[in-house]
Amino acid sequence: MTDINADVVVIGGGIAGLWLFNTLNQQGYKALLLEEEALGGGQTIKSQGIVHGGTKYTLSGNLTKAAECIAGMPKRWRDALAGQGDVDLSDARILSEYHYLWSPGDIASRMTSFFASKALRGRVNQVKEREKLPAIFRNDSFRGKAYELNEIVLDIQTVVKSLVKGLESRTLKVDWAPDSGNSRIVSDNGDIAYIEHTQGDMTYRIQAGKFVLTVGEGTRTLMGRWGISEPEMQLRPLHMVMVKHAHPDPLYAHCLGVKTVPRMTVTSHPTEDGQWVWYLGGEIAEDGVERTPEEQIRVARRELAAILPWVNFDNAQWSTLRVNRAEPKQSKLLRPDAAFCQPVGNGIVTWPTKLALAPNLADEVGNLLEADNVKPSGNEDFALPANLKHPEVCEQFWSKHFD
Ligand code: FAD
The missing domain is CATH 3.50.50.60 (FAD/NAD(P)-binding domain)
Known part of the structure; x- marks a missing residue:
């Protein structure tokens, strides 16, 4: 031994x-x-790779003192991404500098959006000028409001x-x-x-x-x-949806609905063949646990057609991913x-x-x-014996789902 x-x-x-x-x-x-x-x-x-700063939780009126802890996280990550933090993430890829909150314009969600805008005052900015909207929203069919959150979205593999x-x-x-x-x-x-x-x-x-x-x-x-x-421990199951398609613009946003959970949270992940995998979470993933993949995809198609009617998914590939959140x-x-x-x-x-x-x-x-007085004892030459096996870095979450 x-x-x-x-x-x-x-x-x-x-x-x-x-x-x-x-x-x-x-x-x-x-x-x-x-x-x-x-x-x-x-x-x-x-995960969707969003470095939350707690804004999502204001939707439930839940931004308590405890949430101030999460409010400090975007800065920790931004410092690390700039190579000036406690860890060095300067080689990691930022997918989007900001995540957005948007209401698709119907009455019910406008109510939530009003509530959110008051609760969020000072934390998020409403994007009023069309040219400052993310490209995907610069469409004549876009109605409603968009807010920019101070939350980066990251390529987690990097x-x-x-x-x-x-x-x-x-x-x-x-x-x-x-x-x-x-x-x-x-x-x-x-x-x-x-x-x-x-x-x-x-x-x-x-x-x-x-x-x-x-x-x-x-x-x-x-x-x-x-x-x-x-x-x-407890587990919270989710049934996420992935859609691979050739629409040129990515989307990083929570779509507001009538509930306190976003109706849909969308992040976009570039594939090697120049397309995007849109990853859909939020209410659809929480409510869709009992659905079969086929049913879940049907709901996702219907939801996307309702909230982004100008985006064409005719030639898209669809898949779903079941995953648990583990927590105390x-x-x-x-x-x-x-x-x-x-x-x-x-x-x-x-x-x-x-x-x-x-x-x-x-x-x-x-x-x-x-x-507990466990102190660093110095690690300059510390390494495991050379014959021992090391774990690899994981593949992208969609890698086994699409051509
Ligand atoms: P894990 O990433 O699960 O890592 C545990 C590791 O331990 C795994 O690599 C596993 O292989 C290994 N392991 C397990 N058992 C053993 C063992 N016995 N011996 C050795 N190794 C073992 N959070 C956000 O902040 N932003 C988001 O956008 C976001 N989106 C999410 C979307 C989804 C669909 C889900 C499910 C979660 C999301 N989360 C998000 C939450 C976030 O993903 C998790 O809180 C976080 O990734 C948990 O990290 P972890 O290191 O604890 O667990």
């Missing part, structure tokens, strides 16, 4: 784990990242690549399958004593001052392997718009609850490490 001694082991390479792993490395921690599939391949790549760049030798591909896997948690009285990892005829014992779980939907199963049952079980004590981090034994169980909150999660874990 060969010992590998880290200061912190981060388990799970989605946005939460990657941002944390990168930050810890920069702070001089000997940090390792363990991933069982592909980096970013869980909820992270299937974010994942940036966060792991140069740190690959500190990542490890693990497999916990009880019979065939190569990794297992050895626990001791509620603590993780070490992680045993076998490759070929070598066995390694990975020890650390702290083990941080950033495994999203995998949390309950991994906690079971560790032998703990709290904190509890809701209770009145939770802050809904901050990352969740709970110490358990010598570990910390976390959910960012939103991609945008990854910096907040790294801050919170940093505070807990400091409180």
Whole structure:
């Protein structure tokens, strides 16, 4: 058995784990990242890539003090994208500098839009001049109002690549399958004593001052392997729609409806063959969980025809994607718009609850490490043995859905 001694082991390479792993490395921690599939391949790549600043939550009148935390996130991300933040995202691709809120012009949604405009005063700007509207709205059929939000939309695959760049030798591909896997948690009285990892005829014992779980939907199963049952997790299923088409203009916007959830949230993702994949979430994804893919696509077609009647989808390809949001079980004590981090034994169980909150999660874990006196021990030459396998970066979420 060969010992590998880290200061912190981060388990799970989605946005939460990657941002944390990168930050810890920069702070001089000997940090390792363990991933069982592909980096970013869980909820992270299937997200819409919007760095929320909390404006969406004002629709429900919910912009409480707690939401001030999320209001600070766009600046953290913008600094990182400019190469001046706690992590360096200067190689990541910005899909849109702004996300928009728009009302398609019918009476009911105009009411919501009025409410939103009051609640949002000072946070968003109404785009009044036609030439300042996103290109897709500069059409004679466009009615209604559009607001510009201070929320960037990102190509998440490039974010994942940036966060792991140069740190690959500190990542490890693990497999916990009880019979065939190569990794297992050895626990001791509620603590993780070490992680045993076998490759070929070598066995390694990975020890650390702290083990941080950033495994999203995998949390309950991994906690079971560790032998703990709290904190509890809940899943919120979504049924997203993807439409690949040749309309030249992208769309990044929440379409307001009568509910507090946007009627539809659209983001646009460029494909290698010069088309766009529009990714449709919001109310349609929440209400469409029980629908078959065919039914869901029918609803999406009808909705798009109603809200964007001038966009032609005749030659489009359609597909749907089922995905769960994983988060802590809701209770009145939770802050809904901050990352969740709970110490358990010598570990910390976390959910960012939103991609945008990854910096907040790294801050919170940093505070807990400091409180427990887990300090960076210097990492200049720190690397895993060369024969160990590293996880790959995930593919784009639509890659298996279209020609
Ligand atoms: P994940 O991305 O799921 O990462 C967990 C990782 O852990 C995965 O790579 C997985 O393979 C790995 N893993 C699991 N089990 C194990 C194990 N036992 N050992 C090792 N590795 C393991 N948020 C926003 O802020 N903006 C948005 O626009 C947005 N859009 C969204 C759209 C959709 C459809 C969904 C579902 C969510 C959206 N979110 C958005 C929320 C956001 O995607 C999530 O909050 C965030 O990505 C969660 O990141 P994570 O790192 O916790 O989880």
